[in-house]
Amino acid sequence: xxxxxxxxDVETFERLADLKLxxxxxxxxxxxxxxxxxxxxxxxxxxxxxxxxxxxxxxxFTHPFSEEVVER
Amino acid sequence: MSTATRGLHQHTLLEAAQLVxxxxxxxxxxxxxxxxxxxRAEPKINAFITVLAEQARAVAKAxxxxxxxxxxxxxxxxxxxALKDNLYTKGVRSTAGSKVLGDFVPExxxxxxxxxxxxxxxxxGKTNMxxxxxxxxxxxxxxxxxxxxxxxxxxxxxxxxxxxAAVAARECFGAIGTDTGGSIRLPAAVNGVTGIRPTxxxxxxxxxxxxxxxxxTAGPMTRxxxxxxxxxxxxxxxxPKDEASARIPVSDYTAQLNRGVKGIRIGIVPDxxxxxxxxxxxxxxxxxLRVLEGQKAEVVEVEIANIxxxxxxxxxxxxAEPSTYHQxxxxxxxQDYGDDVRVLLEVGEMLLATHYLxxxxxxxxxxxxxxxxxxxxxxxxxxxxPFVATPVGDMKVVIEGGKEEDMLSAIMQYTGVPSxxxxxxxxxxxxxxxxxxxxxxxxxxxxxxxxxxFRVGHAYQQATDWHTRAPNL
Numbered sequence: 085x086x087x088x089x090x091x092x093d094v095e096t097f098e099r100l101a102d103l104k105l106x107x108x109x110x111x112x113x114x115x116x117x118x119x120x121x122x123x124x125x126x127x128x129x130x131x132x133x134x135x136x137x138x139x140x141x142x143x144x145f146t147h148p149f150s151e152e153v154v155e156r
Numbered sequence: 157m158s159t160a161t162r163g164l165h166q167h168t169l170l171e172a173a174q175l176v177x178x179x180x181x182x183x184x185x186x187x188x189x190x191x192x193x194x195x196r197a198e199p200k201i202n203a204f205i206t207v208l209a210e211q212a213r214a215v216a217k218a219x220x221x222x223x224x225x226x227x228x229x230x231x232x233x234x235x236x237x238a239l240k241d242n243l244y245t246k247g248v249r250s251t252a253g254s255k256v257l258g259d260f261v262p263e264x265x266x267x268x269x270x271x272x273x274x275x276x277x278x279x280x281g282k283t284n285m286x287x288x289x290x291x292x293x294x295x296x297x298x299x300x301x302x303x304x305x306x307x308x309x310x311x312x313x314x315x316x317x318x319x320x321a322a323v324a325a326r327e328c329f330g331a332i333g334t335d336t337g338g339s340i341r342l343p344a345a346v347n348g349v350t351g352i353r354p355t356x357x358x359x360x361x362x363x364x365x366x367x368x369x370x371x372x373t374a375g376p377m378t379r380x381x382x383x384x385x386x387x388x389x390x391x392x393x394x395x396p397k398d399e400a401s402a403r404i405p406v407s408d409y410t411a412q413l414n415r416g417v418k419g420i421r422i423g424i425v426p427d428x429x430x431x432x433x434x435x436x437x438x439x440x441x442x443x444x445l446r447v448l449e450g451q452k453a454e455v456v457e458v459e460i461a462n463i464x465x466x467x468x469x470x471x472x473x474x475x476a477e478p479s480t481y482h483q484x485x486x487x488x489x490x491q492d493y494g495d496d497v498r499v500l501l502e503v504g505e506m507l508l509a510t511h512y513l514x515x516x517x518x519x520x521x522x523x524x525x526x527x528x529x530x531x532x533x534x535x536x537x538x539x540x541x542p543f544v545a546t547p548v549g550d551m552k553v554v555i556e557g558g559k560e561e562d563m564l565s566a567i568m569q570y571t572g573v574p575s576x577x578x579x580x581x582x583x584x585x586x587x588x589x590x591x592x593x594x595x596x597x598x599x600x601x602x603x604x605x606x607x608x609x610f611r612v613g614h615a616y617q618q619a620t621d622w623h624t625r626a627p628n629l
Binding site: 097100101103112116119123124125126127128130132136139142 | 370465467487506508514518521
């Protein structure tokens with residue numbers, strides 16, 4: 085499928101994001117998204133494969149509740 | 157060279173520290189020589205947003221009195237340094253390179269700022285940066301572009317371009333940068349200096365204006381690895397004010413500098429590290445590997461099965477997180493952003509949550525692969541970026557085959573890997589292009605093993621002189 089993002093697509097995204105862009109700004113966003121979204125979708129297809137099902141996102145704080153206290 | 161035959165500002169941080177410790181030079185003299193160099197160089201390179209001349213002189217005098225009274229605090233005592241302008245400095249404007257925060261004067265220091273002050277460092281100014289750190293050129297629309305001291309027609313990379321240029325131009329003995337996708341290592345490479353991105357959690361991010369919370373780090377930029385390890389000693393360590401700060405013990409990062417690299421296993425990923433890069437960069441990094449092999453290190457070829465795809469993950473995370481942070485200002489003050497950053501913030505609101513979370517799951521996958529590979533190697537070495545400094549203002553770059561590529565994607569080809577995996581990595585000068593532009597190599601280490609990175613980098617600098625060269629300003 086073609087994943088070229090158009091300024092009209094951007095207008096739709098704006099509604100979803102509750103963000104209002106002026107018309108002339110939509111082309112700039114569309115140009116970037118036309119490169120980034122296909123790459124992001126390709127990565128999503130890879131990560132959606134069953135072999136990766138056990139992987140969790142890396143969004144977490146590191147060590148926030150450790151009882152260990154380290155003094156410099 | 158002796159103190160008498162070269163300016164004080166030409167010394168390395170540790171050389172200057174020795175002079176201060178032995179009371180051959182005072183903090184006031186050091187600060188004055190640095191401020192004079194700033195006056196000379198700034199019209200050409202614009203590395204600073206704010207120069208704190210009066211305050212720095214006053215602090216230097218206070219430290220001089222302390223040292224005279226026998227209160228010597230260590231190797232940063234009386235040493236003039238610079239801070240990137242996204243670090244909070246109490247009572248001093250901290251803009252993050254933006255108009256949005258153009259009048260922001262913090263009431264409290266960043267933890268990094270406070271630790272450096274406690275060590276006796278003298279802050280001579282706040283350095284220029286890519287607006288809100290969201291970009292790699294330091295072509296700042298509000299404070300002017302920073303220029304590369306090696307060729308002022310060229311960019312200093314970014315986002316810590318002011319810190320990199322200031323160190324290279326001898327406007328300070330060391331500087332602090334921040335690094336999300338490469339923002340310490342990239343300017344270190346193109347300005348011919350050394351800069352380390354620590355393991356995520358190793359250095360506090362408290363009171364540093366964020367770019368992307370899950371990847372942000374802060375670290376030193378200096379002329380030598382030994383200087384870098386010295387500064388790192390003072391900023392590394394747990395900070396209870398930063399929820400993401402690690403409670404992993406710190407070490408003396410200078411202790412292993414002289415152990416050499418005999419027996420060190422250096423990993424390379426040939427089908428990624430040495431493809432799609434400019435020939436001078438390829439040759440310089442290959443040459444550096446030969447130097448280290450000459451010191452009895454072993455180069456090991458490693459496969460990282462899923463390394464391709466990292467740039468997309470990097471861009472997705474690095475756009476979604478800033479867009480979240482900036483959501484209010486983007487709706488209330490959109491005109492106050494530069495055009496390049498504004499469109500990236502807009503775009504970041506249009507990626508899907510599933511894109512973001514698959515990118516974060518990819519980080520886990522890539523980190524697992526690197527952690528497994530570290531059972532067979534001690535460090536990885538690759539180029540810091542695939543090209544040399546481009547002209548100021550360029551948003552495209554040609555790497556090979558005459559094909560223009562988007563700067564933002566191209567510049568993160570190698571630095572994105574440690575950013576995603578949370579691994580520490582340092583850029584070290586390893587050569588120059590035929591037209592005299594610096595080239596950097598990146599040393600990537602195991603989690604929280606910055607000491608081995610410093611050890612390898614220092615061994616390399618003992619065998620080469622790239623890091624000793626200075627631009628003619």
